[in-house]
Amino acid sequence: MTDPIAFVGSQLDRFQSELYDFLRIPSISAKSEHDGDTRRTAEWLAARLTDAGLTSELVETPGHPIVLAEWRGAPGAPTVLIYGHYDVQPAEPLDEWLSPPFEPTVRDGRLYGRGTADDKGQFYMHVKALESHLATRGSLPINVVVLAEGEEEVGSPNLVPFVEAHRDRLACAVVVISDSGMFAEGLPSLLFSLRGLAYFEIHVKGAKSDLHSGEYGGAVTNPGNALARIIASLHDRDGRVAVPGFYDDVAQWDAETREQIRQLPHDDRAYRAELGVNALSGEAGYGTLERTWIRPTCDVNGILCGYTGEGAKTVLPNRAMAKVSFRLVPNQTPAKVRALFEAHVAKVTPPGVTVEIRELHGGRPWRAKVEGPAFEAAAEALEETFGIRPVPMGAGGSIPIVVDFEGQLGATALLVGFSLPGCNLHAPNEWLPLAYFGNGIETLVRLYSKLGDKLAS
């Protein structure tokens, strides 16, 4: 067999079986009790890259290791960096999963499990696309550096230092990342933007211990009430973020992009029904796609205060905690947002409590013009696989390293993703269309060939 596309079809069952093994290891980077699992996942992945025909290694970091693999057997051909991550989000709330998060399960054509879409399932398409070329032709149409990190879900604290320290080794013309989605089923897409992130914990502290709400209620500031006031102060009545200065650096988008967004086949009623909510909401003056792609936001990710068990405990808690994050758009930066947020919280915190803010995670937003040979290669590869020309789209999530790859390596970032809206990223019952695992591998096989053609020096 010399055709890599045919090879994909003939090997798909094995490819899926390997993917299941990958998904079964709970590589939850945020939880230290899973550090062993996370390392085991890296080792497993490096072994599969070696099996595919690349030279691979684990690069130690102060946190989880980086999996690095290379194939440089195509002199004169462009070099492509394939980036992904082998770590996953925590699976909580566990009781809402219909099948165990780390036991991949197919229902109605969907492969369910933590990491199916974000990002193991998508990253593994690259591993198998590389294998398909090498197994059938003995070579790749491009030079390749594969970089899979294990800390994407905790803010990639060690990746930028690694990239900075290895700019020569990572030098490339294009970075390809499959960690995003298509606009709709059957409608492939190329990303023109990602939002950035500034993620904080707010800790409100009151008295030196919990108090009886009868004995003391009315005379001391309740940290739970104070925290609620702080969170409520983060938005105004028009759905805008009410932190002074928050919008100062927000770039207005060009009319052409906003028109492209308006022409996408989006239906608020269907979106609302899919989510099961009685109304959509958000910043006044913008539509749903704009609100999620090109406008910044502020969301509570978690709150914990006082007694939350069964029954009525009349406690006046002495502390309250919230996780609050902002999604950023060009040209906001996490550092500036942190300063504005801290100043605002200090201003609205009532007397009688103290507040500490901890930054957990930050990443800059990204924006691109969808044009040039790399994007054309991706557009053609997607069209040949899916039978329809991809649409340009934005994304509400964050892949902070994209900005750094572009800045450090001078490369073009190409975000070609295969998950679908509603695939429960970071939520229970995450899924990937099972068919898209094969479609994705085929697309990537084609993409490598086209990048080799279009970027040949």
Place this chain on the structure above:
Amino acid sequence: MTDPIAFVGSQLDRFQSELYDFLRIPSISAKSEHDGDTRRTAEWLAARLTDAGLTSELVETPGHPIVLAEWRGAPGAPTVLIYGHYDVQPAEPLDEWLSPPFEPTVRDGRLYGRGTADDKGQFYMHVKALESHLATRGSLPINVVVLAEGEEEVGSPNLVPFVEAHRDRLACAVVVISDSGMFAEGLPSLLFSLRGLAYFEIHVKGAKSDLHSGEYGGAVTNPGNALARIIASLHDRDGRVAVPGFYDDVAQWDAETREQIRQLPHDDRAYRAELGVNALSGEAGYGTLERTWIRPTCDVNGILCGYTGEGAKTVLPNRAMAKVSFRLVPNQTPAKVRALFEAHVAKVTPPGVTVEIRELHGGRPWRAKVEGPAFEAAAEALEETFGIRPVPMGAGGSIPIVVDFEGQLGATALLVGFSLPGCNLHAPNEWLPLAYFGNGIETLVRLYSKLGDKLAS
């Protein structure tokens, strides 16, 4: 030995040892996994009342049993109902206890443990005061009905029906309750008021599952943010409860009582230092004692939303819960407050989420004139024990059954308590001054005699 006071002194070590056994059983009425412990506590207590010389029984209810004991050997003497509770609050947060909550431990003259002050330690003083009379004189100076319930900490759902159904058996001139505190160390007190309680859970629900905060953030109402907005709306900037109509039924207190309050030896600076807060707060126009005794309040008791574990999970949660309670003053009622609260929450809930309110607990406030023979008996008994005339004081907590005892039985309620401010009711490291266990028994021995004298028909 014929003097019950001398008997108390001679038996105090044994009395304390028994109290420790009482405290060791975790009779947490709010937690169904402790139902067996709660029943075991009732059985233990009934046995001790029998040992003391009363006839005792367990009365089954749909919830935890009532311990009922009687001694009616004093024809012509008044009948006194002694009420208390053998259940306790949950002990969370467990990691803040310096010694295990259910292992009574003495440090610096304080007996630490859940239930030491509320209410096992205080209720057991009555059991031992009764024993001290009966063991030395073979009789009591009054007829006695002892009623200890196991559901005080969950709103006494089965007590009022029991009282209503047994008005004849419970008929009495005076109800004595030791479930409150003294104004200060060495300064005994008689209560003139208790606040009522209206305790709710608010459940905010959004999308049908948790969502990715990047993918959806900005387009859907976040239940955590919505809950914060609801909670923040419950107060205005003057510290007043901002639920429309909330103050309509609040009775103004007489000038004499407010003057008595002002003359008590209270020091805001010492109070603040004791609590470890940088400022006190509350309703504008009232002092600390007024804010905690004669003014109503609203406090968060708990909040739970989204991801609260280690690290940064970028989830947009689909639900949020808060426990919120109001302390009521005459003439507010839990039913009216519930209606006002529900109407207010419905008005401030943003589109895109739904809210459900559950009432967990309700009790009416109580107020009395501190005068007449029963109060005089208590004042004399306290003065003989502590060497100083007791001061009248209010209490911020709630003992809802007091209003029902007065209404159903036509009795005078006498609240004679022995805990101290800062004793961590409902909080970690609850304590009772160890010496006051003996002082309390002596006071009650004297009180029974004086009630027999002053109320003789």
